[in-house]
Structures are given as structure tokens and as C-alpha cells.
Amino acid sequence: DQQVKQNSPSLSVQEGRISILNCDYTNSMFDYFLWYKKYPAEGPTFLISISSIKDKNEDGRFTVFLNKSAKHLSLHIVPSQPGDSAVYFCAASARDDKIIFGKGTRLHILP
Amino acid sequence: DGGITQSPKYLFRKEGQNVTLSCEQNLNHDAMYWYRQDPGQGLRLIYYSQIVNDFQKGDIAEGYSVSREKKESFPLTVTSAQKNPTAFYLCASTNTGGTGELFFGEGSRLTVL
Numbered sequence: 001d002q003q004v005k006q007n008s009p010s011l012s013v014q015e016g017r018i019s020i021l022n023c024d025y026t027n028s029m030f031d032y033f034l035w036y037k038k039y040p041a042e043g044p045t046f047l048i049s050i051s052s053i054k055d056k057n058e059d060g061r062f063t064v065f066l067n068k069s070a071k072h073l074s075l076h077i078v079p080s081q082p083g084d085s086a087v088y089f090c091a092a093s094a095r096d097d098k099i100i101f102g103k104g105t106r107l108h109i110l111p
Numbered sequence: 112d113g114g115i116t117q118s119p120k121y122l123f124r125k126e127g128q129n130v131t132l133s134c135e136q137n138l139n140h141d142a143m144y145w146y147r148q149d150p151g152q153g154l155r156l157i158y159y160s161q162i163v164n165d166f167q168k169g170d171i172a173e174g175y176s177v178s179r180e181k182k183e184s185f186p187l188t189v190t191s192a193q194k195n196p197t198a199f200y201l202c203a204s205t206n207t208g209g210t211g212e213l214f215f216g217e218g219s220r221l222t223v224l
Contacts, residue, residue, distance in 0.1 A: 006153075009151070034212060034213075036213075041199075041218065041220070042217060042218065043115075043117075043201055043203075043215030043216050043217050043218050044154070044201070044213075044215050045215070046212050046213070046214070049212060089153060089154060091213075098144075098156055098159050098167070098169060099144065099156075099205075099213060100156070101146070101153050101154040101155075101156075102153055103151065103152060103153035104153045104154075
């Protein structure tokens, strides 16, 4: 049973426009959410995170929004750049517990 | 430089053989994790360890074994009991009680011939 769901396997966005990647979760005990970016044959790298006590966290072009009542979070990238083309994983954790990943969304930035 | 080192990067194995993947970190992290990545499956947790000499099964532990004799090291053995071992394996570490931000190694690709 998937606790972290990324329902869009892929997404294509024009360069310069906004990319929005979505993630849903089922476990109400999760209190920390993270986004990772992954290129082929490499390990994922941390992008941005948000604690359950917040509803928004911003870092440069990346913003994560958390809607606890809907158990939904999203990652906004604006403006999208060619180097943003990668697979993005949503992850969630409860304090001192294992970290669960979604299946990922492949983002294609179109020229 | 601090980081996580996985070796080997590529490994080929015949059916019926056990193989051990190495993971070493010098970040002084308490917790270490092994994930497996398959196309369309995302990252699935195999085993994790939050402290030396202790580890827990993840979601797909069958056919795998681990040890955590030292804080810096968390080797993963893929046994002959693992039905479909060909995959990309990722090791990660973090501090327990922290934010959950994982630091990943570069991965090891195992191919069973």
C-alpha cells in the first residue's frame, strides 16, 4: 500500500514557464516532507523540504506547498530551466522513522 | 570531503551467487538506508539502521541481508534467494531525530546474468 503517491509519471513544461509537481500521502503521522531530484545513474540530491507546521517553504526558484487537510503537497519550479529536466521524488517521514518515497515524476523541460 | 561512497558502481553476478555491495559514510550520521530503484517503481526501502548493531527491515527485505558493525559502514548482501536482483541500489544516510534529509551515494548497478 503506497503511503506516498505521485500520480503523474511524467510532465512536460515549456522553458521559462512554471512546473508544478504533485504528491499525495496517506499517513497522518508524517511530519516532514522532502523533494529530491535525480539524474540517470546518479544518487538523488536534496532539493527542498517542509515541516508539517508550515504550509509553504521557498528557496530560490523552488517552492513547496503543503495542504495538511488534503494530505497533499506540491513543488513549484519557476521559471523552469533545461537543467531542471530530471526525475523528482517526493518523500515523507515521521520523526525517527523510515523515510518513504513516491514513485517519481519525470520532468521534461521543452526548449 | 564528506560524503557517502558506494562500491562497486557496476557489478555482474551469475544466478545463485551472493554479492555484497559496500556503503561507507564519513558524515558521522547515525542512520543509514538501502533503497532499490526499478523503472516505474521509484525508490523502495530494503533495510535501514538507526544505530550501530541494530537494523530494521524495509518494505522489500526478502532476499537481502545487512550488518551495521560500525557507524560508518552498512553493507548490503544480495543473496541467491532474491528473485529479481537486477536493479540500481542506492545507499543513504542521515542524522536520527533530524529533518530526514537523506544524503545519497552514487549508486551501484547490479546485473544478474
